Amino acid sequence: MSIKYLLISAICIIFLLFSGSLVLADDTRDIFKNLNFVTEEFPPFNYIENGTASGLMVDMITSISRKAGYELPRASITFLPWSDAYQTALKEPGTVIFSIAKTPEREELFSWVGPVISSDIALYSSRSRNITIDTPDELTNYTVGAVIDDVAIDYLVEAGVQKDAVVTGKDPHTLLTYLDDGTIDLFAYGDIAAEYHIRNITGKSGFYKIVTRIGTYPVYIGFNRGTSPDVVNAFRMAFEELNKTPVDGELSETEKILSSWLPEKYLKNLEYLTEGYYPYTFLEDGIPRGITVDILKDIFSRYNIDVPDDHFTFGTWEDVYQKTLTENNTMLCILARSPEREELFRWAGPVDKMSNVIFCNRDKVDQLQNLSPAEMKIGAIRDDIATTALINAGGTDIVYESEPQELINMLQKNEIDGWAYASMPGKQLIQKYAADPDSIVPVHHLATYDYYYAFNLNTPAPIVQAFQDMLDIIRTDKDQTGVSMYDYILYRYVEPVNSESTITAEEVKELVNQTAADLARDAPGTIKNINAGLPPYRNEERPDLYVFAYDTDVTMVAHADNIRMVGANYHNKTDVAGKPFRDLMVEGALANGSGWEDYVYSNPVESGLFWKTTRYQLAVGSDGKKYVVCSGMFRNKSE
Template sequence: MVVLRTGMLIIMCISLFSGQCLAAELPEDIVFVTEEYPPFSYLENGVPAGLSVELLETALKRANIEFSSDQIRLMAWPDAYRTALTTNGTGLFSTARTPERENLFRWAGPLMQCPVVLFSENPNLKTDRPANQDLKVVAIRDDIGEQVALDAGISKENIFLVTTPSEAVQRVIDGTSDAWAYGHYPGESLIQTIAEDPDSFYILDELTRSTYYIAFNQNTEPSFIEIIQNELDAMKQDQEQGGISTYEKIVGKYIGPICAEKTHSREQITDLVNLTADAISRDATGTLADIQAGKHPYLDRNDPSLYVFIYDTSVTLITQAGRPDLAGVHFAGKPDVSGKNFRDDIVTGAMKEGTGFVTYTYSNPLETGIFFKEAYYTLVTGSDKKQYVVCAGRYVPCDET
């Protein structure tokens, strides 16, 4: 395993006004372990790479910690998992955070989410599907697939545990297991490289979505975990420059937008926009102040993913109830991760048609990743005689994608 070099320093400013910084030694026993789990972690020209690797590496770089991805060790998942349980200062990723694991580790994240599915090759299961408790399932030892299979009603005696994905794929091929419980994205990728006929595999069921974190050994220095957590949080918020956060840029390189499990109806967002537009037409100054302050209903008190945002006709964000820090940012020509200048489209549509819908991709405060989203907008003249483009959005549910 690789240990970060003794003597590395974390620079922590002790005062925003004093201009002085305090240097603290990085814990010398920090070790990072993972597995071959594309697109989250894999070897590229002999060096660890992938979505989770890049998130970790970027977080450490932003914290002024000298680090490179070749300081991460890939090993079989059961070995990596046991190492994190038993070795002080070990960070294990990508790890599903579950109630069963909650008190076994300290956590930083979330990094990303991934569906856990049942992969099968047997075409008969498409038409002659046994009950879950009768399915014979293979899972990787200490992987989330085992617990998810149990939660789905598959009996413990019908779950066979192996050490590597190659063993799991082979059991499905030779028929000793009906299905393999594993993460959707890495499972598809690994099947392509392992199976002789990867096209014969299909997804029998999606069982759940797991959210991945970095799991640290309980004896890891808490201040070090806090630094990583703070940087991961900041990477999801820094949209000011290019209109896309650092987190969105990294995730977009490896995984496209996904559908949302929880969302709102079109009626909810159109009602919110119309209510807000009416308020602005009667009292622009007071309404904009309430939006900037995040008051209900402009930021729903029970659901932070339902909020109002307002542009002027030059595509400058006047206010956003969910992100007041973005007020005043000029977003013209700044695309989403797919390259769509959706903010320009919103304002152009409002000036031409008055109202309408625009689809785009965006991060979600309730779920981890980047998502399909649509916004409803309307053009309104405020009581101050200025024109405003009032918007609210919803994440597109899976049954509409």
């Protein structure tokens, strides 16, 4: 047989195989067009946003379909109540359901592709109930609710709950209503999606308390058993292709999708940028420290991720600012938020606020304090917020340098009249670099800004929202020690300050008196309205005027601003400075009927730590119970 004949035969065989694969691919694409994709509102996995299917699993489904050669229109995905979607997928061939948990009970009911991710089944209760579950057998003491046909029911049965004892509803909204009105004691649901539903329904993250978790389930894509095995296999092979790690070591396509939705995936790959801005970011023996660094590290620990210190990059402000503007997967650890920057980044915060000033030589104060910034020669750093404030104040004769040290040296040599910079970081740099630190003082106040974390603008919005939610937890979660981690971290570096609040003692007393009267008239209804944050218990225009109440055991029974505190006992728990102010208020109310107490606390409408004075008053509710009703005011600068 000639070599020429063998070569022609080989080419023909390859052509036939290639043609056959094309026909199969075309057939598969045609079959894909006839698939019916069904799901439920289960954010962040699958939900409707602005009329369009969105979510982690929607991105996964469309990416798998694309890899298999079919462009799945998002508009073709049908959203139904979970039970309807589940029953449709069970009964109708060609139906694909997601996100669905694969369990032993469901093993033979579907053809499976996955797993994609996993999630926990959590049990939620009203915070006012103060329910605790230490062992699964204690679940039989409570009425538990779950969504019809949801995997949570399987986990409840496995934990010892009788299936017919589970109260079911068509959707999470219904079950949360049951939780509110007392129809059920506990609601079982996937924790990631539950937090989204709770925030959407109540407007507050963490409105309900996680009592315990009863299992972890893998999230899959399920095909009706009557679906062609070729189609399922094509889908499975496409999913496996998405999972492959590129030879260059970059993230797989699956990891990229997960990272765009899950903060624990995304945050560990970010580069965290800063110039060194005491007390927010600085290096101590080569280790990143400071308020915003410590908060970041606490967030990492809550997500159970390890972010090495080499992910923190310190550089000149111009460099790190421009890099965050232009490069994906970057975040500025501290940045003043201003109208000029509003559309340039995605924001999470605020963390603190800081005034920006003009520093001058002490021996020229008399000469310069009567001049406007427009009449002075000022040193500044390009892209710095103090520079923006300086320009807004009329400054035109500006000398730019990249390093604060250079500007401090120029100021000492009288080459410039002043240096524009944030007050606290500026004072620390003066102490570090000035030959005579006491000779340089702030003379002109330019502007005060709130300081935030700033993500590159291309950062996925769900990541920033999840980061903000965790930051809010760090600020508000005080039930373990009585002090939030935010308070602890700030107190390591800064002293409490006076507030800009305008709340008066008369307004505080009026709110306390009204709440006491309302409790006497209808204690259960008043407590429910306080915990919902309804007016007058939380002022809509000035949210730092709010009411809260303890029982005589120092357990928080109602709080109009921070629902996370309700149900926690605060006996022997102090403020960040070590003062057991809650015990003192309850003791004072029981002994004297009413009074005032001072302590250190954070303000819901201002970032930072503040001095607070609270009015407390003993009240007797319509239920015959004694309550200590409280409302406070943050000391303002005029006092």
